[in-house]
Amino acid sequence: MITIKDIADKCGVSIATVSRAFSSNSIISPHTKEKILKTAEELGYRPNLMARGLKNSKTQTVGIIIPSIDNYFYLDVLKHLELNLHKFSYRLLVNFIQHNGYNEADALCAMEDSQTDALIFSPRNTQNSEIVNRLKNKTNLLQLFTAPYKDISSVVTNDVYGVKKATEYLISNGYSRILYVGGDERVKGYFNALSNAGIIADNDLVLLNWENSPEIIKEKIISKKADAVIGIARQAETVWHALSRLYKDNHLNIPFIAYDDVNWVKMLDISAVAHPLDKIAEYIVEYIISRNKNNSEKLYKKIVKPFLIKRSSTNFSN
Amino acid sequence: MITIKDIADKCGVSIATVSRAFSSNSIISPHTKEKILKTAEELGYRPNLMARGLKNSKTQTVGIIIPSIDNYFYLDVLKHLELNLHKFSYRLLVNFIQHNGYNEADALCAMEDSQTDALIFSPRNTQNSEIVNRLKNKTNLLQLFTAPYKDISSVVTNDVYGVKKATEYLISNGYSRILYVGGDERVKGYFNALSNAGIIADNDLVLLNWENSPEIIKEKIISKKADAVIGIARQAETVWHALSRLYKDNHLNIPFIAYDDVNWVKMLDISAVAHPLDKIAEYIVEYIISRNKNNSEKLYKKIVKPFLIKRSSTNFSN
């Protein structure tokens, strides 16, 4: 392994000078710097990140804890994030959570040991507040997509807005008996859109359970005469199954919008509410850079707007 | 930050003794060891991985370079791998390749700097042999899924076998004019199965191009009277599109097997050839552990067998 000592010897300077040649804000004569850089290149020198890290307590590494919810969406997140981090010489360490067994607390502890310069996670609740509080003093925490800890920076999507947009689009095309299948947070966007349009919401058209079967959804559509459907996250899959059966059995075909633009949604050309992953990745990187450069302690909170992608499952004129 | 010095002070021993308490094969009296471990626990001591790494040139980190081919399959790979590595206190560093721009060479260099104890990658060809050769002396390289470098360890899937199994299944159910859409390597399994069954292969039923359009496939099925289809990797998506149109326009419904059991394939209940990811992850970990423990230099080569998952797209009696 080539070290700065090898370069120093070859150039006839001290190791300190070599070190300076690689540091951007160090005083060094252009001539020696050039010579050092050239020899480093020749020798194939690569700095030892562990030695550097040990010295200045920085790992140049960002950790991300992925909730193992079989959401393929996260591969896109990872890709965008890694590509952006790379530009700033940060590396990405990943960690997965299992439903049973290895959990968030374990993942947080593992990341604590890794001494990452920043740690991105998507907590469901505040049950690990003890560990989280400890970590707050050791690294830069960032909540992604979910933000139960109010005193920790976050980058989240405005899902209420996203659902509202989807609902509005259906309403503007003449649909008023829209079935909503998903969580009780985002449903606000659904109610907002309806009330703005002067439509009285029918609670029978709202399924707030995350575990509805295709049968229940199908039955609901028929009995309540739903004329369109919005399906959130994994429930979108179930909605799709319900709609397939409905089409096969009753030859009924109603508009459908999926929340989260995942692979199968694209494949089947289904309209979807998508998230600007490039923007999200940019924000995350911005946070990390600012925290590690300026050492600002200000809370960083970003809310990004999802957007609607119109495809053939809502085949209207506009 | 709590260091071994803090523990040493509190216990009235030297830092060397504290270090010994944490090393499994060190001579230390059970009594002092117990006392040290207890104090460490109380103080909330966490070893500094960088200091440890600097000393013994081990990072306890494994790198993986993901070819950014939009294959969601890789999220599963990552998950299985990380979960297995975790058991042995290894961490996973990921890196993505872009089609244009940041490429395999860049990724390899980045990983070189990260000094990972092992590096997993999926090279398409041997064009980066220079960097690869340099890395061979610095880390433990492992080729995953593809193995163009013959002198480097690898874990690959037997895709010829996989395609053969799929073909055999179709044949055993009475189909003989099977359309194959995919690469020219795996097609061997297709020809094998046919010849074993005494069926003379029709070259018109083989599309070795990776960029066939749904129209071409649809037209092929009709003109060549194909009675079943096998679609490989991303071409499986195109096949599915062709089949949807065929069903809509001609009300023709023929059996279909997709190669690679990805999300949309599961969603649509399409029969598929899948890979034992848990087994693959186990092999990878076995390789890493053996290389970092025993320091064996033997080439590690594993070939795993894919398996067929029967679903409704091949709705036979067995």
Add this chain to the structure above:
DNA sequence: TTGAAAGCGCTAACAA
């Protein structure tokens, strides 16, 4: 069984 001390490769304060 334990301690003292050297050193892994690097950075930065201080001195020249």
Add this chain to the structure above:
DNA sequence: TTGTTAGCGCTTTCAA
């Protein structure tokens, strides 16, 4: 502008 030196936290050899 450059060199000397201490030290980041840990492991390990050697001596006690």
